[in-house]
Amino acid sequence: MSTESTESPDKNRATAAAILPLVGGPDNVTSIAHCMTRLRISLRDRSLVQDEALKALPAVLGVVEDDTYQIVLGPGAVARVTPQFEALVEEGRSAAPPAAAHPVTAAELAAQGAALKEAQKARNATPFKLMLRRIANIFVPLIPALIGCGIIAGLGGLLTNLDRLPSVVPALTAIASGFMSLIAVFVGHNTAKEFGGTPILGGAVAAIIVFPGVAKITAFGTELRPGQGGVLGALAAALLAVYVEKRCRRLVPEALDVLVTPTLTVLIAGLVTLFGLMFLAGEASAAIGTFADRLLSTGGAFAGLVLGGLFLPLVMLGLHQALIPIHTTLIEQSGHTVLLPILAMAGAGQVGAAIAVHCRLPRNGSLRATIKSALPAGFLGVGEPLIYGVSLPLGRPFVTACVGGAAGGAFVGLFNQLGIAFGSTAIGPSGWALFPLLDGSSNLGVTVAIYAGGLLTGYLVGFAATYFFGFTRQMLADLNTDPDPDGPDPVTGPPKEPALA
Numbered sequence: 001m002s003t004e005s006t007e008s009p010d011k012n013r014a015t016a017a018a019i020l021p022l023v024g025g026p027d028n029v030t031s032i033a034h035c036m037t038r039l040r041i042s043l044r045d046r047s048l049v050q051d052e053a054l055k056a057l058p059a060v061l062g063v064v065e066d067d068t069y070q071i072v073l074g075p076g077a078v079a080r081v082t083p084q085f086e087a088l089v090e091e092g093r094s095a096a097p098p099a100a101a102h103p104v105t106a107a108e109l110a111a112q113g114a115a116l117k118e119a120q121k122a123r124n125a126t127p128f129k130l131m132l133r134r135i136a137n138i139f140v141p142l143i144p145a146l147i148g149c150g151i152i153a154g155l156g157g158l159l160t161n162l163d164r165l166p167s168v169v170p171a172l173t174a175i176a177s178g179f180m181s182l183i184a185v186f187v188g189h190n191t192a193k194e195f196g197g198t199p200i201l202g203g204a205v206a207a208i209i210v211f212p213g214v215a216k217i218t219a220f221g222t223e224l225r226p227g228q229g230g231v232l233g234a235l236a237a238a239l240l241a242v243y244v245e246k247r248c249r250r251l252v253p254e255a256l257d258v259l260v261t262p263t264l265t266v267l268i269a270g271l272v273t274l275f276g277l278m279f280l281a282g283e284a285s286a287a288i289g290t291f292a293d294r295l296l297s298t299g300g301a302f303a304g305l306v307l308g309g310l311f312l313p314l315v316m317l318g319l320h321q322a323l324i325p326i327h328t329t330l331i332e333q334s335g336h337t338v339l340l341p342i343l344a345m346a347g348a349g350q351v352g353a354a355i356a357v358h359c360r361l362p363r364n365g366s367l368r369a370t371i372k373s374a375l376p377a378g379f380l381g382v383g384e385p386l387i388y389g390v391s392l393p394l395g396r397p398f399v400t401a402c403v404g405g406a407a408g409g410a411f412v413g414l415f416n417q418l419g420i421a422f423g424s425t426a427i428g429p430s431g432w433a434l435f436p437l438l439d440g441s442s443n444l445g446v447t448v449a450i451y452a453g454g455l456l457t458g459y460l461v462g463f464a465a466t467y468f469f470g471f472t473r474q475m476l477a478d479l480n481t482d483p484d485p486d487g488p489d490p491v492t493g494p495p496k497e498p499a500l501a
Contacts, residue, residue: 015057015059016085016088019071023050027093029041029089031068132319134194135322136324147428149425153177157444180331181227183328187231187234187235187238195242201265204241208274209226222279228282229284232329233273238269245261285333289334297419302410303413307343308345308409311409312405341412341451344454349401350386351458352401352404352460352465356467356470359467371390383430403461410457421441424437425439
């Protein structure tokens with residue numbers, strides 16, 4: 001046992017040492033990560049890799065080329081070889097003679113961002129996060145309907161405030177409200193589909209929640225209300241239906257399955273829903289609404305600062321998906337979610353940071369072109385191109401973008417604390433795309449002005465924080481140069497990786 005433990009590090013280091021020259025040496029490696037079975041590296045020059053020689057190594061099970069160059073080492077081995085490989089790369093760079101400064105191109109930053117995204121994806125593959133992802137898969141298909149109905153509801157509210165087209169407003173209200181009145185059914189359908197049950201049975205059980213006749217039923221000493229428990233109750237009811245259905249499929253004879261299984265599924269899950277889940281889910285939904293209102297009415301600016309500042313890291317960790325059922329519950333209860341306008345400030349900080357990077361690196365045409373092409377999407381709330389193509393690979397600008405998001409969130413949160421509460425009637429859009437979905441207790445003009453002020457605050461603080469604190473001197477020296485169209489100098493060899501943090 002002791003012999004194996006002393007030889008293992010040498011064996012892993014030998015494997016890493018054999019791989020390194022075959023991928024072009026330490027200066028050809030721009031990023032390193034690993035998942036369960038693969039060593040994933042980003043390369044400066046793909047042509048330097050010796051594929052066949054790599055495949056011939058005893059420890060290498062194969063190679064895969066995707067967003068990153070992936071060397072298959074197998075479970076267990078990859079976790080031991082990767083640290084040795086990282087150490088050898090660092091040692092090789094430290095021992096190498098000073099090389100000519102190499103400007104970072106947008107393609108290199110994109111490759112590094114892709115590697116970071118892939119590594120984060122691998123780290124997010126925990127049972128808890130996979131469960132959150134499955135729950136998100138239930139609600140994401142509902143977003144187009146939420147957006148469409150939300151905009152129609154906003155149009156109806158605008159016409160009401162302007163006292164225009166009074167005969168059309170009831171029609172718009174019916175169109176906008178129809179989907180929301182039955183959203184529990186769609187949630188039940190999607191839940192059963194996601195977890196391996198029969199979708200229509202999940203929808204049938206969830207439909208009990210919105211049936212008007214439940215008002216005649218008493219549970220826990222109180223009369224039930226149609227819709228009580230909402231999407232959370234529908235989610236729980238459909239999960240129970242899936243469990244009952246799967247048990248029945250195993251136990252019921254095949255000849256009787258088509259009759260018995262659907263009947264028992266709807267009956268058992270329906271009774272539990274009526275005499276337990278509706279009440280419990282209703283209490284949970286009410287608690288979520290009360291907590292959200294109190295959080296912003298009392299916490300205000302501080303709550304907004306925390307939510308706006310931490311949302312980008314939540315996205316990186318995959319935990320933002322836990323917010324989707326919360327948003328949907330708030331929309332179902334009050335017609336809008338007060339959290340989304342605050343969380344949208346994270347995107348504003350990202351845009352401000354990207355503009356600052358553009359200004360600080362006037363000579364890096366490649367990176368500036370990437371920022372120009374990604375900014376329109378960023379203004380509309382689609383931040384992934386800027387995150388993975390610019391700020392995250394650079395390191396510091398990602399942090400300063402979070403600072404901008406925190407400032408914008410604090411701005412919006414402060415007005416919630418002052419009594420001007422508002423939210424979004426749908427989930428999905430962000431940035432400027434959220435303007436048509438804003439709804440609140442105050443005048444629409446005031447609501448729009450506050451949200452716009454939050455975005456502007458996020459832009460300005462994200463820009464200022466990145467401009468003054470987003471770069472070290474070494475980063476500026478490495479990044480603020482024109483890409484060399486002729487490739488690396490034949491004398492100095494492959495370029496060194498610049499300092500990005």
